Amino acid sequence: MDAVLRLDIGTVKLTRVPYFDVAIDGDGVGLDVEQVRRVPWAEPVWATAEGQVNVGQAVWVIETDDRVLIVDPCGAADAFIRTGPEAIGHQERVFDAMATAGVARERVDTVVLTHLDGIGLAAAMDVDGGWVPAFPNARVVVTSAELEYLETAPEVSGLTEFRALVDHGVVDTADTLSEVAPGVRLEFTGAHSPGHAIVRIDSGGEHAVLLGHLAVSPLHLAMGECEQMHRESKAACAVLDALVADARANDTVVIGPLWPYPGAVHIDANGAVVPFAVSQ
Numbered sequence: 001m002d003a004v005l006r007l008d009i010g011t012v013k014l015t016r017v018p019y020f021d022v023a024i025d026g027d028g029v030g031l032d033v034e035q036v037r038r039v040p041w042a043e044p045v046w047a048t049a050e051g052q053v054n055v056g057q058a059v060w061v062i063e064t065d066d067r068v069l070i071v072d073p074c075g076a077a078d079a080f081i082r083t084g085p086e087a088i089g090h091q092e093r094v095f096d097a098m099a100t101a102g103v104a105r106e107r108v109d110t111v112v113l114t115h116l117d118g119i120g121l122a123a124a125m126d127v128d129g130g131w132v133p134a135f136p137n138a139r140v141v142v143t144s145a146e147l148e149y150l151e152t153a154p155e156v157s158g159l160t161e162f163r164a165l166v167d168h169g170v171v172d173t174a175d176t177l178s179e180v181a182p183g184v185r186l187e188f189t190g191a192h193s194p195g196h197a198i199v200r201i202d203s204g205g206e207h208a209v210l211l212g213h214l215a216v217s218p219l220h221l222a223m224g225e226c227e228q229m230h231r232e233s234k235a236a237c238a239v240l241d242a243l244v245a246d247a248r249a250n251d252t253v254v255i256g257p258l259w260p261y262p263g264a265v266h267i268d269a270n271g272a273v274v275p276f277a278v279s280q
Helices: 033-037 087-100 144-152 159-167 218-222 233-250
Strands: 005-009 012-024 053-064 067-071 110-112 123-125 131-133 139-143 171-174 178-181 184-188 197-203 206-210 253-255 264-267 273-275
Touching (some): 005 197, 005 206, 012 087, 012 197, 053 087, 067 178, 123 159, 139 144, 139 184, 144 159, 159 171, 218 233, 218 273, 233 253, 233 264
Antiparallel strands (some): 053 067, 184 197, 197 206
């Protein structure tokens, strides 16, 4: 398992608690081998020499004032860890990793979902196979547009589990540019899903942004094409391009919840994606 990554954005503390990283075929993130190999900075952090793409399962923790938030915990990991009899064992190991990193799950007060694409670890399986809140003292926050979409969506990965959270009464909604904690706000983007959002952190003149699934891999930052990954491809690419330009201009730390270690990058003047730990 990779090391825990800690970084400060002003007075806001961010921690990446890893579970595992794995190499998958590029089509799992909408890329083919040739696209992967065309990115000069892809290897070895973001991709393998064989053209596979590295993805990570992790929990991003945000601590600000007395608040403890997590964003897209082990998002889109259902196929890996949320099905079958192994699910309870997986979730307990993630909770143990968080506790070892100093973030017991009872401390978490807010689970931010940029959108729904598998329940990840927002919900936990109980011994009877039912679904309960994974973080007993936390509210689960999505945009109002995403909740409205999910109320009528026929097929979305994780929908059954999400509706169990709604039934438990722990789901709240946020509107565009909603501040969910001091220095932390949820910003609606749409495009990937009808209610998709990003999470912006601004503190002490420093900045970070968690992209949700606008860029499932850092390689998407260089693609200029994302037809297979979004409901509204052109809109998603336009939003992502603007975020990349903003990150270059303001030295914003860019974070992807599904990115492998270190999961955070700077974008240099040439547009190259520089892993956070390497650039410091």
